[in-house]
Each structure stands twice: as structure tokens, then as C-alpha cells.
Amino acid sequence: MNGRSPEPLVRNTGRRNEATILNAALQAFGTSGFNGASMRDVAKGAGTSLSNLYNYFPSKSKLLAAVLRHANGELQRRVAHAVDDAGNDAPSRLREAVRAHVGFVVDHQVATLVATNEVRYLDPADRTELVSHRDATQATFEHIVDQGAADGVFCTPYPGDAARAILGAVAAIASWYRQDGPLSRGQLAEQYARYALALLEGPLPR
Amino acid sequence: MNGRSPEPLVRNTGRRNEATILNAALQAFGTSGFNGASMRDVAKGAGTSLSNLYNYFPSKSKLLAAVLRHANGELQRRVAHAVDDAGNDAPSRLREAVRAHVGFVVDHQVATLVATNEVRYLDPADRTELVSHRDATQATFEHIVDQGAADGVFCTPYPGDAARAILGAVAAIASWYRQDGPLSRGQLAEQYARYALALLEGPLPR
């Protein structure tokens, strides 16, 4: 049951070909990097003409910004829902947040890689906006860590950087995970949830 | 005592300007990415002429390969020495390995970023070589984890991916650490060594 067809990141936007173009751009930027991929590549991938791209996005850089906004939004949505559905104690909340994050990384490996590697190519204004959105997601994790530290369930002497460490490990999954490898999506999420709790010196199941 | 002048990654190679060129290339690739940086940028950074670069390296791609070989070599050397100088038990060995790795990331942030983000732009042969070198460094960590698991000191039920998780967290430091921030190099290394031991569910000091 491992062979899910790779769900596109962007589904529907109201404009006829926008989603197709965004997904093609994601693929192109993921394969060759922002500077390595040309607008011609994106057009080819989207099955449209080079000039038509400019009917949707005013520049290559704004196209990247749009792709990253969709990726970030989807991640933020998944993590937020997971935390909302979890219990009130920090360990369960952290567990569900990590599981959701790992799920996103596995479902959208390319988007994760592009989001971490290509942000720097945005113009300053877009970069600032995107970084602040990313920081908001990170803050979700930091608040949970703070809560657990305050409650005394996370005993690490270094709670300040723990969220960053956890998120770094999770994001790195995107650079080695293979869908046809030995680990299922669920097993991987389970493992990393435990890694996170252990790193925080929190309560471990079993 | 935090303001160390950034030691260049490459020090001396026997050819007159090779080190200068390699360090300039590292800087250029780090700032703009492999495809975003031009050979003209590298030449300017090295204070030499565009065409002279080709007296040292046959192509831009081989130049990147040389940069990455130096970065990887330095990391591997530091980790190997640290492990050699450590005790024989897995926890001390892991602790020293992590401390050395964090030290490298802090001392050579740009090299770490380039090494993780730009490997994919090498031609296949160089990429294969570089990846196998990187895997060798990773294997050092994996062996320590295996040793600790066999000895019963690392109790994590998932020792198989733990090294990857730790290395992912450590590499991510390069994308947020600031020399003038609140954490010294040594404190950071200490923190991450503890994170690593905790993640493995190993013995914790104090």
C-alpha cells in the first residue's frame, strides 16, 4: 500500500491553468534549482507557451514566491490541524505536530526541498514574507516545547534550540527518503515523533 | 572572544592561486548558488581574470567538485580525529563526534550550506564520488550508534535512522547560526551533543 500517486501540491486556484503552472514550476525548480530551471522548462512542463506564463505571473521570481506560499500554507495547515486535534498535554501535542510535519515532508518531498533551498532567490520583500510564515510554523513547535518545559515534562536543559533541532532533522528527511524504501510513511512519522520526545527528555511510550 | 576571523576553508595547494580561487568559488556559490554565480563572479572574488580560472579547473562543474572535496575532507578529518581521541565507549565517542561536526558547521557555515545544497549540480561521476565520501562520514556516526545499541547503552527502538536524524539537525545549524548571536561555538556543540545522546536514549550527564 505504498504506491500512492504523488498528489500535486496545488489543486485549484480559480484561474484556468494556474495550478498546472505552479506544479510544473515546483517540479522544475526542484529538479534544476531556481536558477538552473528556465521559464521555458516550466512552460514545457505545464504544456503551455513561454509567453503565457506571464499572463499568470509577472516574473520568474514571483512565480517562485507563489509556489513557496502554497507549500508553506499546506504545511502550516496540516500542523495546525494536528495540534488542534491532539490532547492538551505537551507530549501529545508535540507528537502529533511532528507526525504531521513528517507526513508533509513525505507527501511533498520536492516542495520541502524547494522551500528550504530556494527561498533565498526571492526578492527581499517576498523573502521576508515567506520567512515570517515559516517562523510562524516553527513557533508552533517552540510554544509546545515551552509548555512542556514549564510543566516539567520536558527535562532538557536546552529547550531554547530544541525545536530548531527537531525541525532540522525532519526537513532533512526530504533529502533521503524514497517512497519505495523499507519505511512506510507512518513508521517514519512514528520514529521521528519518538526521536523528538527523547531529544526533549520527555516521557517515552512503553 | 567570539569574533574569530573566518578561517578560509582551503589553505594551500601547491599551485599559486588555487586556494584563493577555491575560497572565492565557495563564497560565490554560497552567496548565489551554483547556477546563480558566474565564473566572472568567481574571478572577481579571486582577484584574477576569467580566463585564468581555466588554467586551474577545466570547467565550472569541476571547480564546484574541487570545492566540495575540500569541504568534505576537512569535515571527515575533524570527525575522525575527534573519535580517535575519545574513549572507547559509544557515548563518549558520539559526544566527541557530534561536537566536532558542530564545530565544523560553525567554522565553515558557507561550506556546509554549499555541500548540502549544491551537490546535485555536479556531473554524475563527481556526484557519485562526493556522495560516497559523505556516506563514509555518516557511516562513522552509524557505527557508533550500532556499537551503543549493541552494548545496550543506546536504548532507542529505532537506531537505524538515528544517525541521519542527528546529522540532519546538525547540518541545519548552518542555516540559522550567527557568529554574533547569544550562543558560543562551544555551548552550541555541548547542546547538540546532549540532544544526540538524548535522542538515542543514552546516558545523560548530571
Next chain:
DNA sequence: TGTGTACATGAATGGCCGTTCTCCTGAGCC
């Protein structure tokens, strides 16, 4: 003194890139 070799340079060359321009089509609406 002559010869090879390492290092260095400025000027091409051919190609691709982002972007723009001009034009075309078809659907919705008066």
C-alpha cells in the same frame, strides 16, 4: 642561450535566458 612550462590576460563566439511585443481566439454580455 634556448626551450618548455606554469601562470596570466583580453577579446571573441555561440548559445540560452528573462522579458516584451504583437497578434489571435473564444466566451460572456449589451
Next chain:
DNA sequence: GGCTCAGGAGAACGGCCATTCATGTACACA
């Protein structure tokens, strides 16, 4: 029918890029 407007296409333009070429200097060494 006539108008608008979103969506679409091909051809061009100016610019930058990796690489090569022709040429020059200076030093080692026979």
C-alpha cells in the same frame, strides 16, 4: 452584431554566460 477581456501563441531583443583562442611574461633548467 459589437465590445471586452482572459487566455493563448510565436517572434524578437538585449544581455549575460561558459568556454576557447591567441598572445604574452617569467622562471626553471638543460
